[in-house]
Amino acid sequence: MRFHGATARKRLANVFPNSKNSHADRLTFLPVGLTLLAAVATKLAAYMTKAAKPKYRRVLIKLSGEALGGESGQGICPEVVHDMAKQISAVRQLGVEVVIVVGGGNIFRGLSGSERGIDRATGDYMGMLATVINALALQDALEKAGVPTRVQSAISMNQVAEAFIRRRAVRHLEKGRVVIFGGGTGNPYFSTDTAAALRANEIHADVILKATKVDGIYDSDPKKNPKAKRFTRISYMEALQRQLKVMDTTAFSLCMDNKMPIIVFDLFKPHNIKRVVLGEKIGTLVSG
Numbered sequence: 001m002r003f004h005g006a007t008a009r010k011r012l013a014n015v016f017p018n019s020k021n022s023h024a025d026r027l028t029f030l031p032v033g034l035t036l037l038a039a040v041a042t043k044l045a046a047y048m049t050k051a052a053k054p055k056y057r058r059v060l061i062k063l064s065g066e067a068l069g070g071e072s073g074q075g076i077c078p079e080v081v082h083d084m085a086k087q088i089s090a091v092r093q094l095g096v097e098v099v100i101v102v103g104g105g106n107i108f109r110g111l112s113g114s115e116r117g118i119d120r121a122t123g124d125y126m127g128m129l130a131t132v133i134n135a136l137a138l139q140d141a142l143e144k145a146g147v148p149t150r151v152q153s154a155i156s157m158n159q160v161a162e163a164f165i166r167r168r169a170v171r172h173l174e175k176g177r178v179v180i181f182g183g184g185t186g187n188p189y190f191s192t193d194t195a196a197a198l199r200a201n202e203i204h205a206d207v208i209l210k211a212t213k214v215d216g217i218y219d220s221d222p223k224k225n226p227k228a229k230r231f232t233r234i235s236y237m238e239a240l241q242r243q244l245k246v247m248d249t250t251a252f253s254l255c256m257d258n259k260m261p262i263i264v265f266d267l268f269k270p271h272n273i274k275r276v277v278l279g280e281k282i283g284t285l286v287s288g
Helices: 005-015 023-051 078-092 110-115 120-144 166-174 192-202 236-241 249-257 272-277
Strands: 058-063 097-102 149-153 178-182 207-212 233-235 262-266 284-287
Touching (some): 078 272, 097 166, 097 192, 120 149, 120 178, 149 166, 192 207, 262 272
Parallel strands (some): 058 097, 058 207
Protein backbone atom coordinates (compact mmCIF):
# COMPACT_ATOMS: atom_id res chain seq x y z
CA MET A 1 0.00 0.00 0.00
CA ARG A 2 1.37 3.47 -0.92
CA PHE A 3 0.77 6.81 0.80
CA HIS A 4 1.23 10.17 -0.93
CA GLY A 5 1.60 13.80 0.12
CA ALA A 6 0.45 14.80 3.58
CA THR A 7 -0.49 11.23 4.53
CA ALA A 8 3.06 9.97 3.91
CA ARG A 9 4.61 12.86 5.84
CA LYS A 10 2.28 12.24 8.77
CA ARG A 11 3.15 8.52 8.86
CA LEU A 12 6.88 9.26 8.74
CA ALA A 13 6.50 11.82 11.51
CA ASN A 14 4.92 9.11 13.68
CA VAL A 15 7.86 6.78 13.00
CA PHE A 16 10.47 9.48 13.68
CA PRO A 17 8.71 11.96 16.01
CA ASN A 18 11.92 13.55 17.34
CA SER A 19 13.76 13.79 14.06
CA LYS A 20 14.46 17.23 12.60
CA ASN A 21 15.63 15.76 9.33
CA SER A 22 13.95 16.50 6.07
CA HIS A 23 11.42 14.20 4.46
CA ALA A 24 14.15 12.72 2.21
CA ASP A 25 16.47 12.10 5.16
CA ARG A 26 13.79 10.20 7.01
CA LEU A 27 13.33 7.85 4.08
CA THR A 28 16.97 6.79 4.36
CA PHE A 29 16.24 5.20 7.74
CA LEU A 30 13.76 2.73 6.25
CA PRO A 31 16.27 0.56 4.31
CA VAL A 32 18.51 0.48 7.40
CA GLY A 33 15.64 -0.76 9.53
CA LEU A 34 14.69 -3.41 7.01
CA THR A 35 18.31 -4.59 6.83
CA LEU A 36 18.45 -4.93 10.60
CA LEU A 37 15.21 -6.89 10.63
CA ALA A 38 16.54 -9.24 7.94
CA ALA A 39 19.75 -9.79 9.92
CA VAL A 40 17.78 -10.60 13.08
CA ALA A 41 15.53 -13.02 11.16
CA THR A 42 18.57 -14.79 9.66
CA LYS A 43 20.22 -15.21 13.06
CA LEU A 44 16.96 -16.44 14.57
CA ALA A 45 16.56 -19.03 11.79
CA ALA A 46 20.15 -20.19 12.30
CA TYR A 47 19.55 -20.51 16.04
CA MET A 48 16.37 -22.52 15.52
CA THR A 49 18.16 -24.84 13.08
CA LYS A 50 20.98 -25.35 15.55
CA ALA A 51 18.56 -25.93 18.42
CA ALA A 52 16.69 -28.55 16.36
CA LYS A 53 19.81 -30.50 15.41
CA PRO A 54 18.82 -34.17 14.96
CA LYS A 55 20.57 -36.91 16.92
CA TYR A 56 20.49 -39.38 14.01
CA ARG A 57 21.70 -38.91 10.44
CA ARG A 58 19.96 -41.90 8.83
CA VAL A 59 16.98 -43.74 10.31
CA LEU A 60 14.87 -46.73 9.36
CA ILE A 61 11.23 -46.48 10.39
CA LYS A 62 9.39 -49.79 10.77
CA LEU A 63 5.65 -49.33 10.27
CA SER A 64 3.19 -52.15 10.87
CA GLY A 65 0.50 -52.73 8.29
CA GLU A 66 -2.15 -52.44 10.99
CA ALA A 67 -1.00 -48.87 11.69
CA LEU A 68 -2.04 -47.86 8.17
CA GLY A 69 -5.49 -49.28 8.83
CA GLY A 70 -6.26 -46.82 11.61
CA GLU A 71 -8.33 -47.90 14.61
CA SER A 72 -9.69 -51.01 12.89
CA GLY A 73 -6.26 -52.12 11.67
CA GLN A 74 -7.86 -53.25 8.43
CA GLY A 75 -7.48 -51.82 4.93
CA ILE A 76 -5.89 -48.43 4.34
CA CYS A 77 -7.12 -45.32 6.16
CA PRO A 78 -6.26 -42.25 4.03
CA GLU A 79 -6.32 -39.87 7.01
CA VAL A 80 -3.82 -41.99 8.95
CA VAL A 81 -1.53 -42.41 5.93
CA HIS A 82 -1.49 -38.65 5.27
CA ASP A 83 -0.76 -37.96 8.94
CA MET A 84 2.19 -40.36 8.75
CA ALA A 85 3.38 -38.56 5.61
CA LYS A 86 3.30 -35.20 7.41
CA GLN A 87 5.33 -36.60 10.31
CA ILE A 88 7.90 -38.11 7.95
CA SER A 89 8.06 -34.86 5.97
CA ALA A 90 8.87 -32.96 9.18
CA VAL A 91 11.76 -35.35 9.83
CA ARG A 92 13.08 -34.92 6.28
CA GLN A 93 13.06 -31.14 6.75
CA LEU A 94 15.62 -31.65 9.52
CA GLY A 95 17.99 -33.11 6.94
CA VAL A 96 17.59 -36.68 8.20
CA GLU A 97 17.74 -39.50 5.64
CA VAL A 98 14.64 -41.68 6.01
CA VAL A 99 14.06 -45.29 5.03
CA ILE A 100 10.77 -47.06 5.70
CA VAL A 101 9.88 -50.74 5.93
CA VAL A 102 6.15 -51.35 6.01
CA GLY A 103 4.23 -54.48 6.96
CA GLY A 104 1.12 -55.90 5.31
CA GLY A 105 -1.00 -57.18 8.18
CA ASN A 106 -3.83 -54.75 7.40
CA ILE A 107 -4.39 -56.59 4.11
CA PHE A 108 -3.07 -60.12 4.51
CA ARG A 109 -0.83 -61.92 6.98
CA GLY A 110 0.89 -65.08 5.74
CA LEU A 111 0.95 -66.82 9.12
CA SER A 112 -2.78 -66.29 9.60
CA GLY A 113 -3.42 -67.63 6.11
CA SER A 114 -1.45 -70.78 6.80
CA GLU A 115 -3.59 -71.39 9.90
CA ARG A 116 -6.61 -71.42 7.58
CA GLY A 117 -5.22 -73.95 5.15
CA ILE A 118 -3.14 -71.84 2.75
CA ASP A 119 0.35 -73.15 2.12
CA ARG A 120 2.77 -71.19 4.35
CA ALA A 121 5.10 -70.17 1.53
CA THR A 122 2.19 -69.08 -0.65
CA GLY A 123 0.64 -67.16 2.24
CA ASP A 124 3.93 -65.36 2.90
CA TYR A 125 4.23 -64.34 -0.75
CA MET A 126 0.69 -62.97 -0.59
CA GLY A 127 1.71 -60.99 2.50
CA MET A 128 4.73 -59.60 0.61
CA LEU A 129 2.42 -58.31 -2.12
CA ALA A 130 0.32 -56.64 0.59
CA THR A 131 3.41 -54.74 1.81
CA VAL A 132 3.97 -53.35 -1.69
CA ILE A 133 0.36 -52.10 -1.80
CA ASN A 134 0.98 -50.29 1.50
CA ALA A 135 4.29 -48.93 0.21
CA LEU A 136 2.58 -47.43 -2.85
CA ALA A 137 -0.13 -45.85 -0.68
CA LEU A 138 2.50 -44.25 1.56
CA GLN A 139 4.54 -43.12 -1.45
CA ASP A 140 1.50 -41.36 -2.88
CA ALA A 141 0.84 -39.55 0.42
CA LEU A 142 4.49 -38.51 0.80
CA GLU A 143 4.74 -37.11 -2.70
CA LYS A 144 1.51 -35.16 -2.21
CA ALA A 145 3.23 -33.71 0.87
CA GLY A 146 6.12 -32.63 -1.35
CA VAL A 147 8.56 -35.39 -0.36
CA PRO A 148 10.30 -37.19 -3.28
CA THR A 149 9.91 -40.92 -2.64
CA ARG A 150 11.02 -44.18 -4.22
CA VAL A 151 9.61 -47.66 -3.60
CA GLN A 152 11.97 -50.61 -3.86
CA SER A 153 10.63 -54.14 -3.78
CA ALA A 154 12.38 -57.39 -2.92
CA ILE A 155 10.03 -59.04 -5.43
CA SER A 156 10.38 -57.89 -9.03
CA MET A 157 7.45 -55.79 -10.24
CA ASN A 158 9.05 -53.25 -12.55
CA GLN A 159 5.83 -51.46 -13.48
CA VAL A 160 5.21 -50.16 -9.97
CA ALA A 161 8.49 -50.34 -8.02
CA GLU A 162 12.24 -50.49 -8.46
CA ALA A 163 14.06 -53.70 -7.65
CA PHE A 164 15.97 -53.52 -4.38
CA ILE A 165 19.57 -52.52 -5.09
CA ARG A 166 21.49 -51.41 -2.03
CA ARG A 167 23.73 -48.86 -3.76
CA ARG A 168 20.78 -47.33 -5.60
CA ALA A 169 18.85 -47.04 -2.34
CA VAL A 170 21.78 -45.26 -0.69
CA ARG A 171 22.08 -42.92 -3.68
CA HIS A 172 18.38 -42.02 -3.38
CA LEU A 173 18.97 -41.13 0.28
CA GLU A 174 21.96 -38.98 -0.59
CA LYS A 175 19.76 -37.08 -3.05
CA GLY A 176 17.22 -36.33 -0.31
CA ARG A 177 14.59 -38.91 -1.27
CA VAL A 178 12.68 -41.15 1.11
CA VAL A 179 13.02 -44.84 0.26
CA ILE A 180 10.27 -47.34 1.11
CA PHE A 181 11.18 -51.03 1.06
CA GLY A 182 8.32 -53.36 0.15
CA GLY A 183 8.16 -57.10 -0.35
CA GLY A 184 9.81 -58.01 2.95
CA THR A 185 13.05 -59.91 2.40
CA GLY A 186 11.65 -61.55 -0.74
CA ASN A 187 11.67 -64.93 1.02
CA PRO A 188 8.90 -66.82 2.83
CA TYR A 189 9.22 -67.62 6.55
CA PHE A 190 10.79 -64.21 7.26
CA SER A 191 8.83 -61.36 8.80
CA THR A 192 8.92 -57.67 7.88
CA ASP A 193 10.65 -57.13 11.23
CA THR A 194 13.50 -59.26 9.88
CA ALA A 195 13.39 -57.24 6.65
CA ALA A 196 13.72 -54.04 8.71
CA ALA A 197 16.69 -55.40 10.66
CA LEU A 198 18.36 -56.61 7.45
CA ARG A 199 17.84 -53.38 5.48
CA ALA A 200 18.91 -51.20 8.42
CA ASN A 201 22.24 -53.01 8.57
CA GLU A 202 22.66 -53.01 4.79
CA ILE A 203 22.24 -49.24 4.41
CA HIS A 204 24.12 -48.45 7.66
CA ALA A 205 21.18 -46.81 9.43
CA ASP A 206 21.91 -45.28 12.83
CA VAL A 207 18.80 -46.70 14.47
CA ILE A 208 15.58 -48.62 13.85
CA LEU A 209 12.48 -46.70 14.92
CA LYS A 210 9.77 -49.27 15.55
CA ALA A 211 6.48 -47.38 15.42
CA THR A 212 3.70 -49.10 17.36
CA LYS A 213 0.42 -48.41 19.13
CA VAL A 214 2.06 -48.50 22.58
CA ASP A 215 4.52 -46.04 24.10
CA GLY A 216 7.37 -48.49 24.66
CA ILE A 217 8.25 -51.93 26.01
CA TYR A 218 6.59 -53.19 29.19
CA ASP A 219 7.42 -56.10 31.49
CA SER A 220 3.86 -57.38 30.90
CA ASP A 221 0.87 -56.49 28.77
CA PRO A 222 -0.25 -53.00 29.90
CA LYS A 223 -3.78 -53.68 28.64
CA LYS A 224 -4.11 -56.65 30.97
CA ASN A 225 -1.93 -55.45 33.84
CA PRO A 226 -2.47 -51.81 34.91
CA LYS A 227 0.69 -52.05 37.06
CA ALA A 228 2.90 -53.04 34.13
CA LYS A 229 6.28 -51.33 34.19
CA ARG A 230 7.57 -49.50 31.13
CA PHE A 231 11.28 -49.63 30.40
CA THR A 232 13.02 -46.45 29.26
CA ARG A 233 16.08 -48.48 28.30
CA ILE A 234 16.83 -52.18 28.16
CA SER A 235 19.69 -54.35 26.86
CA TYR A 236 19.32 -56.98 24.16
CA MET A 237 20.15 -59.77 26.60
CA GLU A 238 17.65 -58.65 29.23
CA ALA A 239 14.93 -58.38 26.59
CA LEU A 240 15.70 -61.96 25.48
CA GLN A 241 15.84 -63.30 29.04
CA ARG A 242 12.52 -61.67 29.90
CA GLN A 243 11.09 -62.94 26.57
CA LEU A 244 9.80 -59.49 25.72
CA LYS A 245 8.23 -59.33 22.27
CA VAL A 246 10.21 -56.48 20.79
CA MET A 247 10.62 -58.20 17.40
CA ASP A 248 10.64 -61.80 16.27
CA THR A 249 13.72 -63.77 17.34
CA THR A 250 15.43 -63.70 13.93
CA ALA A 251 15.10 -59.91 13.59
CA PHE A 252 16.13 -59.28 17.17
CA SER A 253 19.20 -61.52 16.92
CA LEU A 254 20.26 -59.71 13.74
CA CYS A 255 20.07 -56.37 15.55
CA MET A 256 21.91 -57.69 18.60
CA ASP A 257 24.73 -59.28 16.58
CA ASN A 258 25.29 -56.03 14.65
CA LYS A 259 24.68 -53.67 17.59
CA MET A 260 21.78 -51.96 15.82
CA PRO A 261 19.79 -49.93 18.40
CA ILE A 262 16.00 -50.13 18.38
CA ILE A 263 13.59 -47.51 19.72
CA VAL A 264 10.02 -48.64 20.30
CA PHE A 265 7.56 -45.73 20.53
CA ASP A 266 3.94 -44.69 20.05
CA LEU A 267 3.35 -43.57 16.47
CA PHE A 268 -0.01 -41.99 17.16
CA LYS A 269 1.12 -39.22 19.50
CA PRO A 270 1.62 -36.00 17.51
CA HIS A 271 5.18 -35.28 16.32
CA ASN A 272 6.59 -38.38 18.04
CA ILE A 273 8.78 -39.40 15.09
CA LYS A 274 10.39 -35.96 15.04
CA ARG A 275 10.83 -35.98 18.81
CA VAL A 276 12.59 -39.33 18.70
CA VAL A 277 14.90 -38.18 15.90
CA LEU A 278 15.79 -35.05 17.88
CA GLY A 279 16.92 -37.26 20.75
CA GLU A 280 14.04 -36.82 23.18
CA LYS A 281 13.55 -39.74 25.55
CA ILE A 282 10.45 -41.18 23.94
CA GLY A 283 9.49 -44.85 24.24
CA THR A 284 12.06 -47.56 25.00
CA LEU A 285 15.63 -47.82 23.71
CA VAL A 286 17.00 -51.32 23.17
CA SER A 287 20.79 -51.43 22.88
CA GLY A 288 23.90 -53.31 24.01
